Amino acid sequence: xxxxxxxxxxxxxxxxxxxxxxxxxxxxxxxxxxxHPGLSVVAQCRMCAVEVEKMPKLQTACSxxxxxxxxxxxxxxxxxxxxxxxxxxLLANHPLDCPICDKSGECDLQDNSYxxxxxxxxxxxxxxxxxxxxMGPVIKKNMNRCIxxxxxxxxxxxxxxxxxxxxxxxxxxxEITTIDGKPLETDYAGNYADIxxxxxxxxxxxxxxxxxWFLTKVPxxxxxxxxGCNMEVHQDNNQIYRCIPRENMEINRHWLCDEGRFxxxxxxREDRLLDPARSKSGGLEVCDxxxxxxxxxxxxxxxxxxxLIGSDLTQExxxxxxxxxxxxxxxxxxxxxxxxxVVSSADDAPEDRILKRKSKTSNLHGLEKLGIPGFTKLPKExxxxxxxxxxxxxxxxxxxxxxxxxxxxxMKDQAMMFSVILPGLSxxxxxxxxxxxxxxxxxxxxxxxxxxQSKPVSEILMMWxxxxxxxxxx
Amino acid sequence: MGKKLLSEKFYSAMTTLESRYxxxxxxxxxxxxxxxxxxxxxSPEILEEVGDFIGIHPAQVREVASxxxxxxxxxxxxxxxxVCTNVACCLRGSEELVQHCEKKFGIQVGETTRDKKFTLVxxxxxxxxGTAPAMMLNDDYHENLTVSKxxxxxxxxx
Numbered sequence: 057x058x059x060x061x062x063x064x065x066x067x068x069x070x071x072x073x074x075x076x077x078x079x080x081x082x083x084x085x086x087x088x089x090x091x092h093p094g095l096s097v098v099a100q101c102r103m104c105a106v107e108v109e110k111m112p113k114l115q116t117a118c119s120x121x122x123x124x125x126x127x128x129x130x131x132x133x134x135x136x137x138x139x140x141x142x143x144x145x146l147l148a149n150h151p152l153d154c155p156i157c158d159k160s161g162e163c164d165l166q167d168n169s170y171x172x173x174x175x176x177x178x179x180x181x182x183x184x185x186x187x188x189x190x191m192g193p194v195i196k197k198n199m200n201r202c203i204x205x206x207x208x209x210x211x212x213x214x215x216x217x218x219x220x221x222x223x224x225x226x227x228x229x230x231e232i233t234t235i236d237g238k239p240l241e242t243d244y245a246g247n248y249a250d251i252x253x254x255x256x257x258x259x260x261x262x263x264x265x266x267x268x269w270f271l272t273k274v275p276x277x278x279x280x281x282x283x284g285c286n287m288e289v290h291q292d293n294n295q296i297y298r299c300i301p302r303e304n305m306e307i308n309r310h311w312l313c314d315e316g317r318f319x320x321x322x323x324x325r326e327d328r329l330l331d332p333a334r335s336k337s338g339g340l341e342v343c344d345x346x347x348x349x350x351x352x353x354x355x356x357x358x359x360x361x362x363x364l365i366g367s368d369l370t371q372e373x374x375x376x377x378x379x380x381x382x383x384x385x386x387x388x389x390x391x392x393x394x395x396x397x398v399v400s401s402a403d404d405a406p407e408d409r410i411l412k413r414k415s416k417t418s419n420l421h422g423l424e425k426l427g428i429p430g431f432t433k434l435p436k437e438x439x440x441x442x443x444x445x446x447x448x449x450x451x452x453x454x455x456x457x458x459x460x461x462x463x464x465x466x467m468k469d470q471a472m473m474f475s476v477i478l479p480g481l482s483x484x485x486x487x488x489x490x491x492x493x494x495x496x497x498x499x500x501x502x503x504x505x506x507x508x509q510s511k512p513v514s515e516i517l518m519m520w521x522x523x524x525x526x527x528x529x530x
Numbered sequence: 531m532g533k534k535l536l537s538e539k540f541y542s543a544m545t546t547l548e549s550r551y552x553x554x555x556x557x558x559x560x561x562x563x564x565x566x567x568x569x570x571x572x573s574p575e576i577l578e579e580v581g582d583f584i585g586i587h588p589a590q591v592r593e594v595a596s597x598x599x600x601x602x603x604x605x606x607x608x609x610x611x612x613v614c615t616n617v618a619c620c621l622r623g624s625e626e627l628v629q630h631c632e633k634k635f636g637i638q639v640g641e642t643t644r645d646k647k648f649t650l651v652x653x654x655x656x657x658x659x660g661t662a663p664a665m666m667l668n669d670d671y672h673e674n675l676t677v678s679k680x681x682x683x684x685x686x687x688x
Contacts, residue, residue, distance in 0.1 A: 219586065222593035235589045236574065 060126040067122075075117035075128060076104060086130050087139060087168045089146070089253045090205035091118035094310040095214055101205050103142045103168065107132045114138055136172070143173030146203045149183050149228075150254070157201070159255030161268040165203060186231060192239025194314055195248055195257050202232050202256040208248045215311060216242040217409065232256070244410060246317045250300055251310075261318060262298045274503035275302055277490060279368055279418035279448050279483040280316030282404050283411050284492025287312055289320065289484055289503040296320045296484060296503065307492070313411050322447050323482045323504070327468040330508025333477045340471060345478075345509070349516075349523050352442075352461040352476045359440040359459070361385055364431055366449030366464065367394035367417040370488025370500060373513045374419075374426045377444060380517045389438075391431035392423045394449040399430035404493055413493055417449050418483070422491030434458065443474070444513060447482040463516060479510040486512060535579055540564050544583065558584055558594055562601055571602040599653060606649040607642045609687055612666040615652040618659035623676070627663060628652060630677050634684070 057068040060078065067082035074097070079086050089101035097118050105114035109127035114134065122128075129135060147169060154160045186199035206223060209232065213219040220241055224231045234240060240248070249259045271290040278285040278299070285308035287299050299320050301312035322328065332348035333340045343351070363385075365377055381388055394417035398404055401424050404415040424430075431452055434441075440459040443451070447465035460473060464480035471477050484503045491497055506512070511519075544561055551557050561584065565576050572580075572595055574588075581588040595601040602610075611631060615624050628639060631650050635643050642649040658664035661673035665680070672683060 219590045222589045224593060224596040226597050235592045238589075 058122075058124040060122045060124065060128065062128045063130055069122040071121075073122055075106060075115075075120050075122055078122045079117065079128070079130060084130055086117045087172055088118060089164055089168075089203060090207060092207050092210075092251055092310075095207060095210040095251075098206060098210070101142070101146075101203070103139060103146075103172075105135065105138050105142075106130045107135050139168075139172040140174060143169055144178070147173065147177065148179045149200070150203065151183065151200050153201075156264075157198075157255035158258045158263055158268075159201075159252070163255060164253035184228060189233065189237025190239070191234055191237070192245065194245040194260060195240060196260045196263055197233070198256055198258070199231055199233070201254045203254055204230055204232070205253055206232070207251045207253065208232060208257060211247055211251055212242065215247070215410065216244045218242050221248070243314050243408070243412070244311060246314050247301070247311050250312075259298065266292060266297045271297060272503075274501050276483070276501040276503060277418065277492075277498045278308075278312065278316040278319070279446065279490070279500070280313070280319045280416065281407070281411075281413040282415040282418060282420050282493040283307065283413045284418060284490065284496060284498050285312055285316055285411060286498070287316065291484075291503050294504050294507070296323060307496070308411055311411060315412070319448070320484060322465070322467070323484050324507070325467060328447075328507075329466050329468060329471050329477050329479050330510055332479060332509065333471065335472060335475055335477075338472075340468065340477070345511075345519065346523070348476050348478055349520050352463075352478060353520065353523070355459050355461050355475045356385075356440045356442060360437045361388045361440045361442060362434065362438045363388060363390040364441055364443045364452070364455065365390060365392050365423070365428065366443075366445030367392045367415070367420040367423050368446035368448035368483070369419060369423070369444065369464075369513070370486065370490055371419065371422045371426065371497075372488050373444075374423050374428065376514045376517060378426060378428075380521070384521065389435065390428050392420070392428045393431040393445075393452045394420055396450055396452075399432055400424065401493070415493070418492070419490040421493055421495060422489070425491060425495070444480070446480070463513065465510075478516050479508065480513055480516065481506055481510055485510070535576055536565055536583075537568060540568060541583075554584055555586060558586075558591065559598075562591075562595055566601060571605045599651070605642070605646075607646050609647060610649045610651070610666075610668050612651050612653040612656075614654070614656040614658065614662070614664045616655040616659075618655075619663040622662040624663035624665075626677060627665065627675060627680055630680065634681075 059066050059068050062079050062082055062084055065082050067078050069078040076086050076091055086104050088104040090098055099116040099119040104117040106117045107129040108115045154166060188197045188199055191197050208221045212221045218241055220234050224233055246259060249257045270292050274289045276289050278287045286302040286304040288302050289296055290298050299317050301308060301310055303310055331342045332345050333342050334351055363381055381390055395415050398415045401421050404413055407414050433454055441455060443460055443462050445464040459475055461476050462474035463478040465482050466477055483500055485506045487502045488500045489497055543564055547560055548557055561580050565580055566572055577591045578588040581591040613624055613628050635648050637643055637650060639650055639652050656664045658673050663675050664673045665675055
């Protein structure tokens, strides 16, 4: 591999790599604003300019490719002077509202200002200010904080495929906006906030909810569709505040769709059932675990039963259910369900040209690998159902007229159709393996302690089995 | 899409021009000029129609149209005064001209008189530094201006 020298350190590179990437691999951080590995290079913020031997002027590291024997200095006096000047220009108009800014704590401008800028401002003119028009339900804009890096514009036109964010006017009067305050059209709007290097674009849903340094970041996988995008769940005190994409160049690169990003809300919805309950004269009555399992058993025993399991369950849960079935209800058919119109993996296809897929559950392909067929219609002889789901799979409509036991995550209105509800866990409360559309195994990681009285599927089935034995003996 | 606002003439002119440009997007600037010639200014509806014609998002059209000062995004008066206030003209007294116009018409830079007769804007370099200060009145250049020369010029306008 060819080598170059950065800050006296030998750094290997593949031809075509720019200096920022080469330096990063060698453990050297070059400060930057407009460069983003997932977007085109425009070299307009000038922050990444470094000294390259035999070149008369500073070179922007994002647009300079490493060459054999190149000698680069990222910390020379000349480089430092440029960084300080760039910071001064960028901060000339930037408001000092970090204490109330959501980006504070994870802000490129803030971090680089501490590292490379000056603690004092020489600017005495009036700062430019803007009136911000609305940008739709996802993003809140604060143009005063903008540093014109144009990452959002490039994200729109290059990744989301829609040139809806634009830079109006020019120079000092530039305004990054949609036209006339039209709401953003793309389904990937959350990424605008992720890539913004300042607090100019923030997520409305997360606004003023939490300072970012209080959040515990749990690396997990999105359960929104069969793509299996990698993401981080950010929680504090057993409450999820947001989800953000986690880089995986082979699946979602740097992005996450809004559907996946905001999917977590159901986990803490007020009407989620967190206690075992039975339906009683049109309402629900909370009961204890022992009673509810007895009731569930009574509902199913002596009937022709089938298992309906959501394809939002993990491989481990799927395997546990299959084992439970073969030991305690041998011969009962097991079907998976998840998305209306998607019965098997053959129906799963890309929904758009970016990330989304048609199967709106995470583990359709995994359950199929376990040999579970998709649900289409109830066989006539079935008189009772055990329905097991996480929080994502859509309950099929064609299951009226039989007695049902529900195990998993249910909202109050969904719960009415079941005789008994045994509350289970959502994706954020459990560990497990899921298979995405390519058959790639990925791990869900537990971010929250189980809410309320909800329990893992395996534990509930275990209680069921043990109670069954106790009853059999009596 | 609703009824087309731009004339047949516009569309046939664009068809002729199209072959001269490497891509249809490159046709955006002449298309905006032609559209402005028809209406005197570019309304959001016109920008949208131009965007449809070129095949780009209307926001992208707005981006380009707002970048260049020669596209009017607001209606302008019968006489459009574009006074250069760049370095050379400033040194030769263009600020005085601007102030004089503001006083004379009772408007600020960027505004139009009530009778829709005069619009006053500041222009970046007109490329007439050798004959500064310079001003454009609609499409014509007026150079080596002084306040009295400007008055003379304006007083002769209908």
